[in-house]
Amino acid sequence: MEISSSALRLPFLFLLVPLLLFFLLSPWNPLHNLSGGGDSAGRRAQFPPKSLTSISPPPAEPRSPPRNPLDPLTVGEIHRVRSILSSYQPFLRHFPSIQSMSLDEPDKSRVLGWKSGDPIPSRKAFVIALLDNQSHLLTIDLDSGRVETHEISSGSGYPMLTMEDVVAAVQTAVSYPELEASAAARGLSVANLSCISPSPGWFGPDEEGKRILKVLCFSKQGTPNFYMRPLEGLVMTVDVDRREVLQFSDTGKGIPIPGRANTDYRFRPGNKPPEMERINPISMEQPRGPSFTVTDGHLVKWANWEFHLKPDQRAGLVVSRVVVRDSETGAARSVMYKGFPSELFVPYMDADEGWYFKSYMDAGEFGLGATAMPLVPLNDCPRNAYYMDGIFVSADGQPFVQSNMICLFERYAGDAAWRHSELTVSSGGQELREARAKVTLVARMAASVGNYDYTFDWEFQTDGLIKITVSLSGMLMVKGTVHDNMNQVQNQDEMGPLVSENAIGVVHDHFITFHLDMDVDGPNNTFVKVNLVKEENVEGKTPRKSYLKPKRHVAKTEDDARIKLSLYDPSEFHVVNPSRMSRLGNPSGYKVVPGGNAASLLDHSDPPQLRSAFTNNQVIWVTPYNRSELWAGGLLVYQSHGDDTLDVWSQRNREIEDRDVVLWYTLGFHHVPCQEDFPVMPTVAASFQLKPVNFFERNPILTARPVFEEDLPVCRPSESASII
Amino acid sequence: MEISSSALRLPFLFLLVPLLLFFLLSPWNPLHNLSGGGDSAGRRAQFPPKSLTSISPPPAEPRSPPRNPLDPLTVGEIHRVRSILSSYQPFLRHFPSIQSMSLDEPDKSRVLGWKSGDPIPSRKAFVIALLDNQSHLLTIDLDSGRVETHEISSGSGYPMLTMEDVVAAVQTAVSYPELEASAAARGLSVANLSCISPSPGWFGPDEEGKRILKVLCFSKQGTPNFYMRPLEGLVMTVDVDRREVLQFSDTGKGIPIPGRANTDYRFRPGNKPPEMERINPISMEQPRGPSFTVTDGHLVKWANWEFHLKPDQRAGLVVSRVVVRDSETGAARSVMYKGFPSELFVPYMDADEGWYFKSYMDAGEFGLGATAMPLVPLNDCPRNAYYMDGIFVSADGQPFVQSNMICLFERYAGDAAWRHSELTVSSGGQELREARAKVTLVARMAASVGNYDYTFDWEFQTDGLIKITVSLSGMLMVKGTVHDNMNQVQNQDEMGPLVSENAIGVVHDHFITFHLDMDVDGPNNTFVKVNLVKEENVEGKTPRKSYLKPKRHVAKTEDDARIKLSLYDPSEFHVVNPSRMSRLGNPSGYKVVPGGNAASLLDHSDPPQLRSAFTNNQVIWVTPYNRSELWAGGLLVYQSHGDDTLDVWSQRNREIEDRDVVLWYTLGFHHVPCQEDFPVMPTVAASFQLKPVNFFERNPILTARPVFEEDLPVCRPSESASII
Structure with a gap:
């Protein structure tokens, strides 16, 4: 144990x-x-020298028992699952390779019915094991010590x-x-x-x-x-x-x-710095410490937010039971049951023998959590960050610690949460200059899937907005070439520009599809497309010839909710609770707000696109909640033929009105490399938002307090401060 | 004087x-x-109490003479222009109304030829005066004291x-x-x-x-x-x-x-705060002070950047001569000659008598600088901000100070400028965890054009990227209605939802068109559309059926550079210097990277759209540099008929290849209001980027130093710190 x-x-x-x-x-x-590698801890401690104090050592003892139905498997539970499987008859002769082992979450209704202090529902593990070229799917009851279900996959794919x-x-x-x-x-x-x-x-x-x-x-x-x-x-x-x-x-x-x-991108004290003036030390400081709490290892509470945060070997970072407090009543109101990156599709754009197959599905093939290395304090996350470890499982069924794989911090970036400036008379000529500083909470992890680094941020704002950002850095996948200058390249023959001598940066895309199980004020929600339609005026009625009118379209079935974005046919995308009206009769809702994005343009019959058909809609799908539909590319993605994707499930065109629905959003990037991406890429980020829309009765931070000088810390430079 | x-x-x-x-x-x-109002300073000092120490009092003496050819008119110069006009024969009988007075910038070639220490070119003012319903356009030479040119506008519009x-x-x-x-x-x-x-x-x-x-x-x-x-x-x-x-x-x-x-949105100490947990004080701290310098009032130098920053009564904030230092040679390299918001078009979507005409062009009608009130320290801008005043001109030709209208600050938001994590062997098994904290410089102003507040940010990154963000807050323009619940509204009749009892939030758009006079490594640039085209593979060549190939299209004339964004026909938009090749033969360039955006969908013959035809292309136009083409809606926008817009100029379809070109980018928002926008809106932001593409030979911040704990400040809480 x-x-x-x-x-x-x-x-x-x-x-x-x-x-x-x-x-x-x-x-x-x-x-x-x-x-x-016994000196590894020492090495890590060299850089940065004092910043690793918050890193928890791997637990010598099994962790305390789970406190929440959604808590990931503990070290002790992983050992127990392994032990159960070791004596499981079909595996007696050969212990299989454990391709994945994770909590088999209780039914949603059980979780929703659970309250702090209740006994937690019986703990189960979901295991995908490989034996004799077959994928075994097992659920194991930890209380009874029995294998409850055991199925051999007949689908096309292999496990992670x-x-x-x-x-x-x-x-x-x-x-x-x-x-x-x-x-x-x-x-x-x-x-x-x-x-x-x-x-x-x-x-x-x-x-x-x-x-x-x-x-x-x-x-x-x-x-x-x-x-x-x-x-x-x-x-x-x-x-x-x-x-x-x-x-x-x-x-x-x-x-x-x-x-x-x-x-070589490593820092060496003797490196010649870039040609620029020194930047004086700058830091986000919170001398009274962070305002959030993490209880029982995973339950985060901050300002008006509460959510369960856990590392996951496949998805990386999962937020669950996201609840915001009503700004006026203080009531806890549900926003989302579960949110996580479900798949990451990265097709390269080169048909050559050494390149055509590069069409990665990183979450299902390698695991975003499995590839999430410890974050670098002060550089990946600010000084005021809190770190969380992942407890994962290796092929022999043993647990291991992925240390410092999530950081959690409050952010103040110098922006205003709202403002208005005016001169007014109601107070006798007083100048009106009102602004409120914006402070947010960020949960972050970074997967290093080989060459690429993907940083995932979930940012919570006090006005009820959730911003989800994916940032890309790391290394390009470059292609060797005989050319060392573009003047040797004829007719745009190459699949990208030279980024260094004899190295082509091959064009590629990234698509991250998020699973967003929205539960706005409860599980049953409706997806509404609020289309802005150009209306032509009746001649003579007004001097205007045209205007845009919002038309609400309720999506009855999945087909109604397949959204392709267009600048010229704009819509808002609302997930509303038709049973919960504001005092004005507007349904309580959240909207998905796209930001910069990109669409997959590969042929729908091209094998990579078949397998990643969940990117056929850019940007949204809505499906009825189904416990088994978690992974947009299928449960078993590796070498899959695309027979278990979101696209396949959704072809049933199920009813989705006033149901428990899941929204899927795809964030895309086209990447045409350039020399600045060599030898490591400056971060590129894109994001989307989940934003309250008639969820609150009014601006929920109207009565927030401004920042006054006397609130702020008193700081002095460190003696040894140097350049950044 | x-x-x-x-x-x-x-x-x-x-x-x-x-x-x-x-x-x-x-x-x-x-x-x-x-x-x-003699007690105004006292009032302002009440909130926040200690934060106004950096506010400069209005100068009792004329400011020091201009030091840079682009410096705005000084107090003394404004007095001198007024004096010259007072004795100008055509104005002797009636002194006209001074609708605008600003520096008539020297010819670009003169400015580009000027070096610090050189005598500055003769100073001229450009005045738009109104007399007897006619718009008089005058240039006044301050050295000779003479009116150099005097023209009466024959176009359709009136001045600001x-x-x-x-x-x-x-x-x-x-x-x-x-x-x-x-x-x-x-x-x-x-x-x-x-x-x-x-x-x-x-x-x-x-x-x-x-x-x-x-x-x-x-x-x-x-x-x-x-x-x-x-x-x-x-x-x-x-x-x-x-x-x-x-x-x-x-x-x-x-x-x-x-x-x-x-x-009422004002802070009162007795206000009931929103229902949320306290947030501990948090602040961006720089105890050694900011790293930038502002010399001669307007010349900003920071890290690898240098630019001229000035307030403008119409455009708000103008950046000029934006230069970045080469990361390796240290050479100063030009990126942009001038950038500013040229027009802001805000059509409301209601045909009623009291609403149809609402189609504001705020820059040309009211002035973004004229409506930029003092920023609120600690809430509009962080503690480490520096403030700059505007010196503007009133209708009688007298100067006045728009105090604290621009702030400038360094930002650290907790993000990484680049990162890569890996285990490698080249150093004998050492773990590789490299990340670099991202610090940027932000120049900000906020225009309060009546109800709406527009915050404009120019953010400079050490990797050469410039991010331009517009944030919206302030008040909705609401429409009275007999309804106090949506259940009284039939058939989606209203032009927006109820945001409060008897108040409809009318749907509207915002379009901010930026003038971006790019001078990438010199004035002569070429606009290249790098289109990602789907190629179908020859059967049997590879197992892939399709891939995207970048195809470069050089824009020869203005028509070639009219860009409508499409997710399904993606391109990158490069402004390159065809005469400056990287060592690998890639032309030095910057690309425009769109973010979230919206397009105007009004009928092209609708009067508001005619006048704001510069939004017909979403997002880009490229024009040859023309000294007189600064204002996308025309020099005289008020009541204009659309006869002097970017769209009109561009119909000449001039040649733009390897010329001094100006790029115009439009940032758009559709706004369907919701209850959260009442009575003041949480900030909504959108942005776009200017990003180096083969401008640097490689990642320019590869050798940047990470942050070490010993660099950071030592802070303690203020005694009286309270909640935010």
């Missing part, structure tokens, strides 16, 4: 994608059960990869004899390579019936940023379970490996 | 739209040359209103005998009214040949927020110059005035 010790835990962290060949050739390889799968694939590939020749042809040995294992997508019958991974290699000579140094044209297709190279292709021996110059 | 004293200056501030009837009936009325125009119109209207009966029919006297003077738009021949204003009245009984209490159906059309009511219409005597309950 003990969690892996720090020394044992480390290898799990080390095994994350991209897996580095080093481990396979070194005593660090956890498959050889060697230990190491484990780190062991990745290790196996890379190990298989790097042991393949022909690789040495490919390395040698480029003046390298296999020991100079870092190899990664992108998922293969799915492209027809040849790729069915077995789990495959593509393995690509890079030179790690002289740089930690091997992504910038591809061995272009080299692709190995590996059967993960049989540990066999199915196909070895190297068409790029004539393509130079891009150089290592300027690829 | 003295500026108006505080007592004289105050009336100008007090005269801003909306003008309140109080002044017309009280000794404060500046038209009666009464003085008052002065506060005296507004006073005259309101005074004329409230003196109109029938108003007493309209007030009495609603149980009020004229003394209970606040009247405002919206511009009339232009709707045909009846409205030509004279300057008119519409006057609307509200009850100010029991509230400073009279906007929420319209006398619906009452409209007075006033001839401003003849001081005559042309039309008096009152069709709303049966419509109740919405009540005053909950309309």
